[in-house]
């Protein structure tokens with residue numbers, strides 16, 4: 001059985017410039033082909049057992065993130081340390097230090113949150 005380690009692939013400098021840097025703009029250029037068919041970017045796995053919800057998740061994630069940013073102002077709790085981005089990998093990736101974020105309602109009416 002071959003086990004593909006997506007964590008290692010997603011951080012391989014052979015495929016990604018400065019792989020540990022948070023640079024979401026690297027996904028903006030559609031001509032720069034980093035799609036799953038090239039097996040450089042496989043958050044949903046690949047092949048026969050590829051995630052059955054990949055398309056739904058791709059659409060939902062944008063909607064969920066946009067809704068959270070639109071509906072709330074976000075800040076760290078008082079006295080919190082600087083946000084720490086490092087992570088570790090076992091079966092899945094976890095942040096080394098949990099991120100605490102405090103939402104505050106930002107829409108003018110409760111009805112707008114429905």
Ligand code: HEM
Pocket residue numbers: 043044045046048049050051052053054056057061
């Ligand atoms: C960001 C969200 C998600 C991520 C990162 C994700 C990732 C994955 C991964 C890595 C696998 C294993 C693929 C493999 O074995 O090669 C998987 C399997 C699966 N996922 Fe997701 N998934 C997500 C959301 C969803 C959603 C929203 C659904 C359903 C509505 C879903 C349904 C499934 C199913 C049914 C499988 C098993 C497919 C099979 O074994 O044939 N996933 N997912």
